[in-house]
Amino acid sequence: MSNPTYTAIFYLFAAITVFSAAFVVFSRNVIYSAFSLLFTFFGIAALYVFLSADFIAVTQVVVYVGGILVLLLFGVMFTNNIMDTDLKTDVLHAIPGTFLFLGILAALLFTFYTTNGWMPSDTQLQGSVVERIGFETMSRYVLPFEMASILLLAALIGAAFLARYDNGGTNEH
Amino acid sequence: MGNSLNAWSDALAGFQPAGLPLGLLIIAAIPLVFIALYALTYGVYGERKISAFMQDRLGPMEVGKWGILQTLADILKLLQKEDIVPTSADKFLFVIGPGVLFVGSFLAFAVLPFSPAFIGANLNVGLFFAIGIVALEVVGILAAGWGSNNKWSLYGAVRSVAQIVSYEIPAAIALLCGAMMAGTLDMQQINILQSGTYGFAHFFLFQSPIAWLPFLIYFIASLAEVNRAPFDIPEAESELVAGYFTEYSGMKFAVIFLAEYGSMFMVSAIISIVFLGGWNSPLPNIGPIALNDMTTGPVWGAFWIISKGFFFIFVQMWLRWTLPRLRVDQLMYVCWKVLTPFAFVSFVLTAIWEIYVP
Numbered sequence: 001m002s003n004p005t006y007t008a009i010f011y012l013f014a015a016i017t018v019f020s021a022a023f024v025v026f027s028r029n030v031i032y033s034a035f036s037l038l039f040t041f042f043g044i045a046a047l048y049v050f051l052s053a054d055f056i057a058v059t060q061v062v063v064y065v066g067g068i069l070v071l072l073l074f075g076v077m078f079t080n081n082i083m084d085t086d087l088k089t090d091v092l093h094a095i096p097g098t099f100l101f102l103g104i105l106a107a108l109l110f111t112f113y114t115t116n117g118w119m120p121s122d123t124q125l126q127g128s129v130v131e132r133i134g135f136e137t138m139s140r141y142v143l144p145f146e147m148a149s150i151l152l153l154a155a156l157i158g159a160a161f162l163a164r165y166d167n168g169g170t171n172e173h
Numbered sequence: 174m175g176n177s178l179n180a181w182s183d184a185l186a187g188f189q190p191a192g193l194p195l196g197l198l199i200i201a202a203i204p205l206v207f208i209a210l211y212a213l214t215y216g217v218y219g220e221r222k223i224s225a226f227m228q229d230r231l232g233p234m235e236v237g238k239w240g241i242l243q244t245l246a247d248i249l250k251l252l253q254k255e256d257i258v259p260t261s262a263d264k265f266l267f268v269i270g271p272g273v274l275f276v277g278s279f280l281a282f283a284v285l286p287f288s289p290a291f292i293g294a295n296l297n298v299g300l301f302f303a304i305g306i307v308a309l310e311v312v313g314i315l316a317a318g319w320g321s322n323n324k325w326s327l328y329g330a331v332r333s334v335a336q337i338v339s340y341e342i343p344a345a346i347a348l349l350c351g352a353m354m355a356g357t358l359d360m361q362q363i364n365i366l367q368s369g370t371y372g373f374a375h376f377f378l379f380q381s382p383i384a385w386l387p388f389l390i391y392f393i394a395s396l397a398e399v400n401r402a403p404f405d406i407p408e409a410e411s412e413l414v415a416g417y418f419t420e421y422s423g424m425k426f427a428v429i430f431l432a433e434y435g436s437m438f439m440v441s442a443i444i445s446i447v448f449l450g451g452w453n454s455p456l457p458n459i460g461p462i463a464l465n466d467m468t469t470g471p472v473w474g475a476f477w478i479i480s481k482g483f484f485f486i487f488v489q490m491w492l493r494w495t496l497p498r499l500r501v502d503q504l505m506y507v508c509w510k511v512l513t514p515f516a517f518v519s520f521v522l523t524a525i526w527e528i529y530v531p
Binding site: 031035042055058067074 | 194197263265266269273296297298301302304305306307308309311312315316319327331334338341357358
């Protein structure tokens, strides 16, 4: 990965991610924030590709762009008067905020510099990642997997219950 | 096979004069040029001629012999047109909308194997990527529809997005049946698993007695995903003027149309890769006449996958001029109460077939 092309592409995606994330926070227009989130999600997906985690990268695009971002945009567009409300992006508590920022930055940098070498895994990656993920979810992590599916099923049933017409009920209006 | 797998694209990727990754740019440019050429010739001119013949008309006849130069004249007109941005439109979203839409439809071409020797990126999650990247198109459509600041545009965009998001589910489950038969998501591997001396008999469509069901479900769902008739309610002319691109003119309109033709070829190529062997020749070896061996190779592979894609695009055009448009509620009924349950049934049956029948 010492190829200058890869380095250039990495910094390009890192810059896209950081600047679009900053735009999400600082924009006064909630629609622009939502659309800017698209570039943030894509930048993060590209960074996953640089970590050789292409399955996670594609999942990131499917779940965040295809699901959450579209839901967010629909929510914003169907809310009345959303374009009239001015979002507050002022600086409210300058001094505590600066301390918090510096503290978090110091903690992150401390962890980054004191961690001795980023350990590569003992077992080398062999063959397709997708196959490994499939085997692991169906064997070692089958309980969390099933619990997540039960949670999603409950959410689906709840959504269908909330959205259906109230036929035969006592209150017709 | 003579040449090894991905020989052309690997050679191009290694082409770096003066340290510049020029070869990578060429790899990315090849599908782009392909989309532009095919949209001009087959997409626009072909569709107008085919629709004309189906309705017992002549179609474009004035510019050039049989109207062959009509598309070029149209392009000249589009290039000269003033680039209008409506005053009350959201300038930023109005401009990036078509761009995001086109990038979304173009990104999927990165994982389409155009030949045994050429693929943009040989990912081991290729099929998953091709299904998932459609999400970007959805955001582009919403940006275009909202940015136009027009009731019809917004209605068209919301209809289109609701349709694409819903039909992704039966489409993905149907493709999962194909992926289950292959046991991989790698596009080139899926193709290789369908090659053999009996030609079409090795295609997944003919490898299992249930495969026609996911094939049909994916074909119907793909029509909805690219907003083609009978699922073209997002741009229903009689109700919504032109849907989410009502306000667009000039080159922005051309870009939206390129994106639509790009997605049409994309879904057609995916259905031919997963169920009809992709770049494999359908001709079998008949005794001493080795038709299959004669029609296999990198160039023949490109020929087969493009002609299979064009065949499905022809079917899409044929349906467009044959079937009436569905209503919105009928559209959702077809998706959730017909296609999705049948997709689940075909999923289970394919799994049983793959496990118990060798």
